[in-house]
Amino acid sequence: MTPPALAQNNQYKRTLLQLRSKGERNLEKYIFLSSLKQYDEDMFYAILMANMPEICPLIYTPTVGEACLEFSHIFRKPEGLYVSIEDKGNIKNILKIWPKKAETRITVVTDGSRILGLGDLGVNGMPISIGKLSLYIAGAGFKPESTLPICLDLGTNNPKNLEDPLYLGLRQKRVGDAEMDAFMDEFMDAMAEVFPKILVQFEDFSTEHAFHYLDRYRHTAKVPVFNDDIQGTGAVVLSGFVNAAKLSSDASGRALTDHKVLFLGAGSAGVGVAKQVMSFFTLQGMSEADARNRIYFIDSQGLITADRPKLQEHKKYFARTDYSGPPLKGLSEIIDYVKPTALFGLSTMKGAFTQEVVEKMAVLNPRPIIFPLSNPVSLSECEFKEAIEWTDGKVIFASGSPFLPYTYKGKEYYPGQGNNMYVFPGIGFGGVLAKCTHVTNSMVENGSLALADSLTQEERDLGMIYPRLTRVREVSTQIAARVIHIAQEEKVDRNNVLRNMDDHALLEYVQKRSWYPSVKTT
Ligand SMILES: NC(=O)c1ccc[n+]([C@@H]2O[C@H](COP(=O)([O-])OP(=O)(O)OC[C@H]3O[C@@H](n4cnc5c(N)ncnc54)[C@H](O)[C@@H]3O)[C@@H](O)[C@H]2O)c1
Ligand SMILES: O=C(O)C[C@H](O)C(=O)O
Numbered sequence: 001m002t003p004p005a006l007a008q009n010n011q012y013k014r015t016l017l018q019l020r021s022k023g024e025r026n027l028e029k030y031i032f033l034s035s036l037k038q039y040d041e042d043m044f045y046a047i048l049m050a051n052m053p054e055i056c057p058l059i060y061t062p063t064v065g066e067a068c069l070e071f072s073h074i075f076r077k078p079e080g081l082y083v084s085i086e087d088k089g090n091i092k093n094i095l096k097i098w099p100k101k102a103e104t105r106i107t108v109v110t111d112g113s114r115i116l117g118l119g120d121l122g123v124n125g126m127p128i129s130i131g132k133l134s135l136y137i138a139g140a141g142f143k144p145e146s147t148l149p150i151c152l153d154l155g156t157n158n159p160k161n162l163e164d165p166l167y168l169g170l171r172q173k174r175v176g177d178a179e180m181d182a183f184m185d186e187f188m189d190a191m192a193e194v195f196p197k198i199l200v201q202f203e204d205f206s207t208e209h210a211f212h213y214l215d216r217y218r219h220t221a222k223v224p225v226f227n228d229d230i231q232g233t234g235a236v237v238l239s240g241f242v243n244a245a246k247l248s249s250d251a252s253g254r255a256l257t258d259h260k261v262l263f264l265g266a267g268s269a270g271v272g273v274a275k276q277v278m279s280f281f282t283l284q285g286m287s288e289a290d291a292r293n294r295i296y297f298i299d300s301q302g303l304i305t306a307d308r309p310k311l312q313e314h315k316k317y318f319a320r321t322d323y324s325g326p327p328l329k330g331l332s333e334i335i336d337y338v339k340p341t342a343l344f345g346l347s348t349m350k351g352a353f354t355q356e357v358v359e360k361m362a363v364l365n366p367r368p369i370i371f372p373l374s375n376p377v378s379l380s381e382c383e384f385k386e387a388i389e390w391t392d393g394k395v396i397f398a399s400g401s402p403f404l405p406y407t408y409k410g411k412e413y414y415p416g417q418g419n420n421m422y423v424f425p426g427i428g429f430g431g432v433l434a435k436c437t438h439v440t441n442s443m444v445e446n447g448s449l450a451l452a453d454s455l456t457q458e459e460r461d462l463g464m465i466y467p468r469l470t471r472v473r474e475v476s477t478q479i480a481a482r483v484i485h486i487a488q489e490e491k492v493d494r495n496n497v498l499r500n501m502d503d504h505a506l507l508e509y510v511q512k513r514s515w516y517p518s519v520k521t522t
């Protein structure tokens with residue numbers, strides 16, 4: 001008989017106590033949880049799932065950013081697969097080393113070149129792939145053995161890495177584009193051969209490569225592919241905007257079609273979000289051109305206009321053709337010109353939403369929508385507390401990284417977390433269960449709308465625009481079911497068993513296929 005002191009529930013409480021005894025030392029908590037995952041996976045997921053708001057920021061954003069910065073120093077044991085440029089010509093054999101080939105269904109692949117807003121971290125980006133896959137398991141119900149974290153080592157341009165004697169990756173500068181293309185083509189072919197049932201999520205590639213490889217593979221690869229920073233972020237922000245715009249319009253009396261969105265930051269995330277946010281307008285009957293017209297972009301040089309010489313390809317679509325005055329540079333003057341109802345930050349510029357900027361938004365709008373989405377929290381364009389105080393509690397807020405609720409003038413306010421973690425687990429799970437051949441735009445868009453619809457009345461009454469993190473499994477199930485439905489409509493599904501199921505039956509099917517840890521937490 002198990003002695004009472006070793007009963008599973010006590011071991012759960014004991015492990016939590018050990019974790020919490022580390023106080024504010026979040027990186028140590030990350031290391032503790034990472035070791036726990038390696039020696040008692042069930043306990044790790046039980047703790048994560050039962051304490052999502054507390055543990056998620058430790059294994060994911062923002063602490064995962066610290067873990068990446070320190071990865072070559074805190075590394076204990078490999079948890080994923082590294083594929084290096086030196087493996088070129090032999091990638092298939094490297095992939096075959098992975099022990100659980102038959103079970104593998106989902107991978108997160110990064111090349112470490114743009115980790116959160118922290119820049120090129122090389123193979124120190126591996127914790128991003130690991131953290132995202134932990135959320136695929138806890139958030140959606142993938143079986144742990146079906147997940148494969150991958151970090152590609154194509155060199156690094158970060159001098160800190162190159163000088164660090166403990167750096168785990170290749171000590172060389174990044175290879176050029178032609179060499180990278182050839183490597184990626186071989187890698188993608190090998191992935192399809194070794195893991196024919198896999199769905200590939202690209203993560204934290206630098207902006208040009210993020211767009212390039214999504215375009216290159218999304219229609220042609222033999223396995224389904226999506227880019228989380230472009231499409232996942234687009235989906236999560238569209239969802240938050242759908243709910244925020246209604247709240248804002250209720251206060252202002254403005255039509256939903258009158259919203260205007262100003263973006264600070266025109267990288268893969270900003271442009272990905274804008275493309276998705278366009279469907280907010282087109283779903284209300286606006287033309288593509290009119291929807292695009294509701295969106296303005298600022299990059300490091302100011303308002304993006306079409307007459308700017310040498311404009312990067314991914315910025316051209318949203319470049320304004322209706323402004324011809326002297327270049328507008330400062331955020332504050334651009335707000336005066338645009339008069340936006342919503343301000344989104346994907347700029348990696350800490351504090352860019354200053355008091356002046358936020359107050360201006362509150363003068364223009366009875367309920368301004370302000371989303372500082374840059375990660376980790378140290379790069380957030382503004383803090384929740386600031387946004388509440390500077391708008392006298394009127395702001396509709398979502399940030400990329402988590403903030404705590406804040407009490408202002410006796411009322412408690414809840415920040416939204418506009419982080420792709422709310423959607424990628426459900427989109428991936430739906431895609432894999434449907435055995436989809438491709439991840440289509442409509443699957444992503446509907447995943448987003450399912451998230452927007454998932455708010456409970458209690459959450460709506462509190463003015464929330466995203467569901468509570470404690471409900472992420474339930475919400476991912478709804479997203480996954482909707483994604484399967486759309487995959488069927490678009491005929492990219494291959495799972496005949498699901499074809500005749502109605503929405504209720506699909507939801508039940510997804511629930512039944514979700515994995516849970518066996519450890520009891522209560
Ligand atoms: N919330 C989420 O779920 C989520 C998802 C993806 C990315 N992000 C975050 O978005 C940020 C951007 O990611 P990215 O891939 O687009 O990176 P990126 O580096 O390609 O883009 C940054 C953009 O910000 C602009 N910028 C830089 N300095 C500026 C300044 N002073 N003024 C105005 N614009 C400036 C750049 O010109 C560029 O257009 C990162 O912090 C990332 O963590 C958040
Ligand atoms: O990793 C995150 O927290 C979100 C996003 O994918 C990012 O790159 O910032």
Ligand SMILES: [Mg+2]
Binds near residue numbers: 116204229
């Ligand atoms: Mg990312």
